Amino acid sequence: MAVKYSLRYIDKYIDFSFIVEKVRPYYCENNGRSSIDPVMLFKMITIGYFFGIRSERQLEREVITNNAYRWFLGLGLTDRVPDHSTISFNRKRFAESTIFQDIFDEIVEQAKKHRMVSGRVLFTDSTHVKANANKRKYVIHEVEQTTREYLDELDQAVEKDRLEHGKKL
Numbered sequence: 001m002a003v004k005y006s007l008r009y010i011d012k013y014i015d016f017s018f019i020v021e022k023v024r025p026y027y028c029e030n031n032g033r034s035s036i037d038p039v040m041l042f043k044m045i046t047i048g049y050f051f052g053i054r055s056e057r058q059l060e061r062e063v064i065t066n067n068a069y070r071w072f073l074g075l076g077l078t079d080r081v082p083d084h085s086t087i088s089f090n091r092k093r094f095a096e097s098t099i100f101q102d103i104f105d106e107i108v109e110q111a112k113k114h115r116m117v118s119g120r121v122l123f124t125d126s127t128h129v130k131a132n133a134n135k136r137k138y139v140i141h142e143v144e145q146t147t148r149e150y151l152d153e154l155d156q157a158v159e160k161d162r163l164e165h166g167k168k169l
Helices: 007-013 018-026 038-050 056-065 067-073 084-093 099-113 147-164
Strands: none
Touching (some): 007 067, 018 038, 038 067, 038 084, 056 067, 056 147
8 A cells, every 4th residue: 555645744633632532431541560552552453444454463563664654653763662572462452443434534534634544535646557557548447445344354364474474273
């Protein structure tokens, strides 16, 4: 998936702090060890969505090695990246709720306010382009993917990975 805006641009205009209030009912503030920052976890999932990373293991590896991703998440060069199992656990924790859709909708609304998206149609570049392509002749294809479809793809990747590593589903 091609992303028109850089992470710096997204960070400048999209305020992710609303996530804390959205997920507050799912966290216990005074029991057990402190949790991973939910804003960071949702930002990681956002990176995966924007950049077409369909595996939580791969997402963890990408964040470990990509300084732009680390910066976007607020991680220093030596800070520990959340484990893929933590991402998976939290994603499953919210699976029965509308939290992902609510967060996605809020991010899209903020992006619309800053004219980052129109809210009507998403256009992406194709990697399969004829060498003699004519700029005046083209076909517009509307592709729609819901957050549920993306999360289902992540679930399938987790199941495949667990099978490949001989672990229980």
